[in-house]
Amino acid sequence: MNGVHDMGGMHGMGPIQYEKNEPVFHARWEGRVLALTRAIGAWRKWNIDAGRYQIEQIPAADYLRMSYYEKWFTRLVELMVKHGLVTHAEVESGKRAKGSPKATPALTPAMVAPLVSNWKSATGRDVRLAPSFKVGQRVRARNINPPGHTRLPRYARGKLGTIDRDHGVYVFPDTNAQFLGEKPQHVYSVLFAARELWGAEAAPRDSVYLDLWDDYLEPA
Amino acid sequence: MTRRGFVTGAGAVAAQGHGHGGGHEHEHQAVPSDLTLRVKALESLLVEKGLVDRAALDALVDTYEHKVGPRNGARVVARAWVDPAYKQRLLTDSTAAIAELGYGGQQGEYMVVVENTPKVHNLVVCTLCSCYPWPVLGLPPVWYKSAPYRSRAVIDPRGVVREFGLELPEDVDVRVWDSTAEIRYLVLPERPAGTEQLSEDRLAALVTRDAMIGVAKVTVPKAGGQR
Numbered sequence: 001m002n003g004v005h006d007m008g009g010m011h012g013m014g015p016i017q018y019e020k021n022e023p024v025f026h027a028r029w030e031g032r033v034l035a036l037t038r039a040i041g042a043w044r045k046w047n048i049d050a051g052r053y054q055i056e057q058i059p060a061a062d063y064l065r066m067s068y069y070e071k072w073f074t075r076l077v078e079l080m081v082k083h084g085l086v087t088h089a090e091v092e093s094g095k096r097a098k099g100s101p102k103a104t105p106a107l108t109p110a111m112v113a114p115l116v117s118n119w120k121s122a123t124g125r126d127v128r129l130a131p132s133f134k135v136g137q138r139v140r141a142r143n144i145n146p147p148g149h150t151r152l153p154r155y156a157r158g159k160l161g162t163i164d165r166d167h168g169v170y171v172f173p174d175t176n177a178q179f180l181g182e183k184p185q186h187v188y189s190v191l192f193a194a195r196e197l198w199g200a201e202a203a204p205r206d207s208v209y210l211d212l213w214d215d216y217l218e219p220a
Numbered sequence: 221m222t223r224r225g226f227v228t229g230a231g232a233v234a235a236q237g238h239g240h241g242g243g244h245e246h247e248h249q250a251v252p253s254d255l256t257l258r259v260k261a262l263e264s265l266l267v268e269k270g271l272v273d274r275a276a277l278d279a280l281v282d283t284y285e286h287k288v289g290p291r292n293g294a295r296v297v298a299r300a301w302v303d304p305a306y307k308q309r310l311l312t313d314s315t316a317a318i319a320e321l322g323y324g325g326q327q328g329e330y331m332v333v334v335e336n337t338p339k340v341h342n343l344v345v346c347t348l349c350s351c352y353p354w355p356v357l358g359l360p361p362v363w364y365k366s367a368p369y370r371s372r373a374v375i376d377p378r379g380v381v382r383e384f385g386l387e388l389p390e391d392v393d394v395r396v397w398d399s400t401a402e403i404r405y406l407v408l409p410e411r412p413a414g415t416e417q418l419s420e421d422r423l424a425a426l427v428t429r430d431a432m433i434g435v436a437k438v439t440v441p442k443a444g445g446q447r
Binding site for chain 2: 005006007008009010011013014015016017018019022024025026027028029031032033034035036038039040043048052055064068070073076077085086090091094095096100102103104105106107108109111112113114115123124151152153155167168170187189194197198202203205206207208209210211212213
């Protein structure tokens with residue numbers, strides 16, 4: 001979707017605000033939101049692409065106003081309701097609905113350490129699929145404007161680039177985010193000259209690399 | 221209840237929290253009195269429903285606060301500086317080489333390390349959200365996830381790093397890595413001159429998070445000084 005989250009190349013967002021010795025969390029609730037999101041994620045009711053898509057659907061003005069973990073909190077509630085883990089009434093009252101079954105947590109304390117040491121990705125796919133493009137090949141990023149989730153940023157659409165490396169096979173976010181299938185395909189690092197993206201004013205030797213799926217590209 | 225019911229209120233307060241710089245906490249303190257309560261209520265509900273285990277939540281918070289962070293990445297960089305064979309492996313199969321030091325896991329399943337040289341400078345961003353190599357750098361700082369950095373890193377990388385105090389000469393190629401898929405990027409900074417005698421541990425202590433994102437270089441503090 002052509003949302004405000006797709007902000008590469010925009011102006012007017014102000015100076016970068018750097019904080020020295022920044023803490024990992026600025027308040028206790030931020031850490032709890034992260035932990036809740038991971039722990040509920042272990043129920044595997046949705047996937048990482050659906051999670052990103054949910055944040056993208058926060059209305060633009062709110063998206064720009066809200067802090068990072070506030071967006072995470074909003075996403076968590078919305079996804080849990082959508083997938084039947086809680087109801088809005090329960091969230092508002094803070095009380096379990098009468099007669100609702102009690103579950104057994106999907107994420108146990110013993111499962112936490114492996115999350116940060118040897119977690120197997122949910123997005124790479126170990127399948128043999130012929131790549132559509134070769135390293136060194138010239139390609140054009142398609143000019144697509146899907147209303148749903150996509151990881152092809154607007155600033156690269158229609159632009160010419162070169163396949164720099166083949167990362168292997170991954171699930172396709174555009175369909176996966178909406179539970180329309182994994183559609184696994186090759187992802188490539190694609191090199192775009194800064195001048196191709198931004199015009200003659202850009203520094204002549206600079207470049208931007210994007211990781212793009214087969215379906216985002218066409219031969220040039 | 222509509223989505224707006226959840227997002228109004230706290231968001232409106234955050235909007236007034238701009239000028240952080242020194243007063244960054246201001247934004248975060250101004251927001252949450254409401255969120256503190258709402259998150260606490262949600263946690264209680266989820267525990268009551270048996271959906272989450274409070275001890276697992278505690279372990280998660282502890283992990284991200286204390287067990288992962290840029291010290292991990294710094295060890296990878298220092299090893300690459302002192303061990304050419306390791307550096308070679310790091311640049312050709314980054315995920316495996318990082319795993320040799322015991323680092324891996326969520327948001328670091330597919331790693332690519334890009335090397336800075338006198339003629340090439342790399343900068344990492346995620347324009348679409350906040351993708352970042354958690355196992356080696358920990359959770360991203362607020363500025364990395366913010367609109368100003370995400371919007372400008374791709375169109376004006378030289379201006380962006382200048383805001384961090386780094387001036388890149390014209391004859392240096394700037395390569396920006398926009399993390400649009402599940403591959404995560406770590407910059408291997410240049411080893412600073414005059415560090416030939418330093419041990420691997422001392423070298424690791426010089427390596428900063430910012431240098432591994434590409435908004436800074438690794439420098440040696442002035443004699444006797446501690447940065």
